[in-house]
Amino acid sequence: MFISFDCPKCLKPARGEATAASRGVMCTDCGWTKPVVEGDVRDETPTRCLVCGCGDLWRQKDFSPKVGVTIVAIGVAISTWFMMQMQPEWSLGTLMAFALADMVMYAVMRDCLVCYRCHARYRGIPRLDQVAAFDLEVNERYRQEAIRLKQAESGKVI
C-alpha cells in the first residue's frame, strides 16, 4: 500500500510504501521512521494510522474534488461556445457528456483510507469494504483535539 502523509518531524509532505519487505513508514526528507508493528496491518489493511497511531480511519473516494470541478468547468465552457454558435443540441450534448465523464471517473476511482487525526492517506488497499465511511462526529472530535493541542502548545511557548 502507498501512504502519503505530512511528516510529523519536518512537517513536509512525504510519500511512502509499506510492503511486506519494508515494514515501516519513512520520511525521505529528514529520515523520520516509524516501524509497523504486529497488529497495525491486517489483510494488507491498516487497522490504525501507521503515521500517528490513531485508530480511526475513514474511507474516501480517491478523487480530487478539484479535478471534478475542472471537468465540469471545461464542459460548461465548450457548451457555452456551442450555444454562441447557435447549436443548442451540441451545447446540451457536451454538457451531458462531461457530466457523464465526471460520474464515470468518480465510479471507477478506487477508495483510499484517510486518518482522522493526521490526514495521512493510504492507497492500494485490496479490501476496504469493512471500513466505515466518513463520520462527521468522529471528525469533529479530532478537530477539537487538534485545537486543544494547538492551544496547549502555544501556551507552552508563552
Ligand SMILES: [Zn+2]
Ligand atoms: Zn520528515
Ligand SMILES: [Zn+2]
Ligand atoms: Zn494518522
